[in-house]
Amino acid sequence: MIDKVTPHITQNEPLLFERSSPGKKAYQLPELDVPEVDAAEALGAENVRAEIAGFPEVSEVEAIRHFTRLSTWNFAIDYGMYPLGSCTMKYNPRINEQAARTEGLAWAHPYQPEALAQGCLEVMATLEAALAEITGMDAVTLQPAAGAHGELTGILLIRALLEKRGNPRKKILIPDSAHGTNPATAAIAGYAIENIKSSETGVLDVAALEQIVNEDVAALMVTNPNTLGVFENNIAHAAEILHGKGAMLYMDGANMNALVGIARPGDFGVDVMHLNLHKTFSTPHGGGGPGAGPVAVKKVLEPFLPAPRLKKSGKRWAWDYRRKHSIGRVKAFYGNFGVLIRALAYILAHGGPGLRNATMDAVLNAVYIRKRLEAYFDLPYQSPNMHEVVFSDDRQAAKGVRTGDFAKRLIDYGFHPYTVSFPLIVHGAMMIEPTETEGKREIDQFIDAMISIAKEVETDPQLVKTAPHLTRASRVDETTAARKPILRWKPA
């Protein structure tokens, strides 16, 4: 029945603290070549701690086995298809990892003299230029650490510009299909949020937008293609409406992987946007980070970008700190440089034509999945999709199986689940994004698994509702975890 996986043996492994025994060690330090210092004298006896109570004590082989065994309890892109919609789980090329570890770059100190950091600055300048070309924008800052951080930077830029024009305005408009970070960001930037309902076709309702936009509106935050995977066909018109009232258009670039080489936000009226380098540009998610969230802007917003900015004087790059209109820093130093290296390596490897091909493959894969699955699942929005497709669990729910249960059963078939219950405008959403990484064979296996589970729902819904059955951990009790939080280990 199950084509792809059979369970493999994983070993039990206690927590580090349970493994510890006094006196074991995994470290080596060289002999001290200077005289010892009395800690109590140097630091004040009251400032010196007795010990780090509870800290682990293990040998080197125990340490490597510990982490290796734990690692086998994870699913990963390296194991198979990871079709999390909106998260863009594409292959993470290993050359990127090696590039980021190049010694002179990995060991560069952010305060080393600029004359001795030219290689770093060159990498950053090259990436800035490439991202400006890809997005069709005029200037890029690489400082933000992740997508949500980029959003905050972008909204603060808008706020600074509007303030300079005399009125920062009061609210940000956000479609009901948006990522949760959008409203959270607007709130942190001091704005009220007004939700706008999507149209019946799952896109921005421009007529409704026209009614709402007034002098109180600072910006519209829109994801394009949106979280249904549908291109916002009226985006240019929306930009005109906003600009007509002195408001700005912010684009969440989480789905930029559907557009690279095909269309550029700068060409369809976007004033400011962020990119997630850990999505579109293949840097690894690493179990939840690090990311990088560069922000690209039109000329009018450039003076407000975070300081410092890269500047070329003669043949040398330098940091320009004298930026009187800057919103200030959003992060110490210059950005997640190690992530920036990886993204540039990806861009260099693909080149212009390769990036465009990746976009086309990503969209082809998603459209193919849609075509092959639409007979089995409810498709609430019929508009053409791009890099992802969102079904609902409508038909399966009739048998008492919800999207979350269905997703858990996918695990038994050797796939990571799709994104569950998002976007919120689709009840019981099943959001599938294959990325360009997957070949036809893996995708067909995924499709077969989806169809097979849909049949199980008809014949044996209980089997699906209690999945996964083949994992090391069975269904995890998240309710108890939240009700009685245990957030650290303590000795028994």
Place this chain on the structure above:
Amino acid sequence: MLAACGVNSPEELFQHLPEAVRLDRPLDLPPGISEYEIVQYFRDRAGDTALGYASFLGAGVYNHYRPVLVDTVVSRGEFLTSYTPYQAEISQGTLTTIFEFQTMICQLTGMDVANASMYDGSTAVPEAAMMAVRATGKGRVVVARNVHPEYREVLHTYAKYQGMPVEEFGYASETGGIDLEDLERKMDDLTAAVIIQSPNFFGIVEQVKAAAEIAHKRGALLVVVFTEAVSLGILEPCPDADIVAGELQSFAISPSYGGPYAGIIATREKFLRQMPGRLAGQTTDSRGNRAFCLTLSTREQHIRREKATSNICTNQALIALMATVFMTVYGKQGLRELARQNLAKAHYLAGKLDLRFSGKYFNEFVVRAPETINKELLKKKIIGGLPLGRFYPELKDCMLLCATEMSKRADMDLIASHAAKPQAQPQEVIA
């Protein structure tokens, strides 16, 4: 596949995009290059850096040895190429290591709970301030001038639009520690948080207890920031702090020209619900075995949207894992031994130089020395200290130096030969 999609070419899949928005030319980027060429490209860039130089820079980013095990573990595809562990059943590896990370951060800081990481130390500071605002219902923050200057800049950026006034208080010119009288003056009953750093930006161990008393007397929380995590191997964490916001770069995270690093926030149990960021918690699976999952997500943006405690989503999981492996490798004895070596090296170098402040210091210190010595040292492939005039005009004749276990005695002697302290004048003895 094209046939199944009902098209003849992939281009047709984009026909529904309005003509006007479609790019009508190829991207102006060079064609792709091979793996070998990419390696060479970055090696060439690295040739135009400080490769081969010894460095005595600290100031929030430290040169510590990275045990080989760290990259061995984080290079495993299971950790490297997995997403945020929302699907607990197939993410127990990541979740267990986060739980261990949270535990070790609590053990190090003496706090009750710690989150799964923030972007870095600098962004952890405004997050801690906003947390204090939520916890106290007050709106104002005071921050010491000897907190890392770039961290303060980030705090000001975040605070500006939130109706969160930020005021700075001074440091004592003699000791380099916070000026308690100035702190007392800047306090009022609307203050939500007092933010100090220990060891502070000048490397001086702060008077945390005294600051806590002043903060608590006015109903404010004390936020203690750290940038040099190795100091926690030997320094007593302050039991009177309410929130600890720190940077773990010292724990096997490459300097990497400023990032990616990993920040943390740790706090008291009673402030748990105000904490930003992800948390892993212990529970059981349906067979009754111990298991872990992300928890208390009703604080977070994907559930609470505009009412969330923070907008943070992606954090620094893999970097936090580096720190976890580092803490495991060094362990209880090793971290202390490492801290002792740092202390010894710094005191060896500082002992030969003209110290600006009298406060107790760990592995960084401010010396009076003209910027010109850095030029001399560069000729010998040594990067000297950070000239402080750029951040503190009153310290324009001073620089911040750092010595770690990586600092060689010969290099330190060389620095001393360029910047030795003036010969001590015979002092008059007052009977």
